[in-house]
Amino acid sequence: MPSSYQAPSQKDKKQVSTHSQTPETNIKKEAATVRKVLDQKGSDVFALRPQNTLHEAVELLRDKRIGALIVKDAEGNLQGILSERDIVRKLADTPGQTLAQRVEDVMTVNVEVCAPDDPLISVLRRMTEGRFRHMPVVEDGSLAGMVTIGDVVNYRLTELEYEALQLKQLIVG
Ligand code: AMP
Numbered sequence: 001m002p003s004s005y006q007a008p009s010q011k012d013k014k015q016v017s018t019h020s021q022t023p024e025t026n027i028k029k030e031a032a033t034v035r036k037v038l039d040q041k042g043s044d045v046f047a048l049r050p051q052n053t054l055h056e057a058v059e060l061l062r063d064k065r066i067g068a069l070i071v072k073d074a075e076g077n078l079q080g081i082l083s084e085r086d087i088v089r090k091l092a093d094t095p096g097q098t099l100a101q102r103v104e105d106v107m108t109v110n111v112e113v114c115a116p117d118d119p120l121i122s123v124l125r126r127m128t129e130g131r132f133r134h135m136p137v138v139e140d141g142s143l144a145g146m147v148t149i150g151d152v153v154n155y156r157l158t159e160l161e162y163e164a165l166q167l168k169q170l171i172v173g
Helices: 023-027 034-041 054-064 084-093 121-128 149-172
Strands: 069-074 078-083 134-137 144-148
Touching: 023 134, 034 121, 034 144, 034 149, 054 069, 054 084, 054 149, 069 144, 078 084, 078 134, 144 149
Parallel strands: none
Antiparallel strands: 069 078, 134 144
16 A cells, blocks of 8 residues: 555544535525515505494405405504404304404404514414414504414515525536
């Protein structure tokens, strides 16, 4: 055996890759926030007053093609949220007498809200755990938009598709 021969050691096996070669560093980005979704969908929030009727609520839900409404008082303070699910429940409880009822008697009062800088993943988790699909966004004490579970899932799917493409390009070149 030539004297220069050295048996392979653990050190030789260790793969050393530069920072830019790891998929993580190529793909990992800042966690997306609620603001990203609002940038795409805008800050429109459709609201009613507590004294409005469910009839007015279903018309607004139909016209705007949405699933939930914010309930605000005359000063603009958040009073509750009314979703199609609340109305369906009421229709079953009070058949034939539902549409004349007032929004304040049917809405959910304890509204969970998020902030524009909240990570989307935490909002998704809160909606999944709380079993609701709408999250009003509040910034500096006023409403800045509404995100739905569909918005968050869509955003994440697009992100995943992009990440998969990046990975493919990394492998195939
Ligand atoms: P949804 O799945 O959003 O249609 O709502 C299901 C139930 O949760 C309904 O009773 C809603 O009033 C209520 N709800 C919806 N969004 C929220 C929220 N952000 N905070 C608290 N309750 C909510």
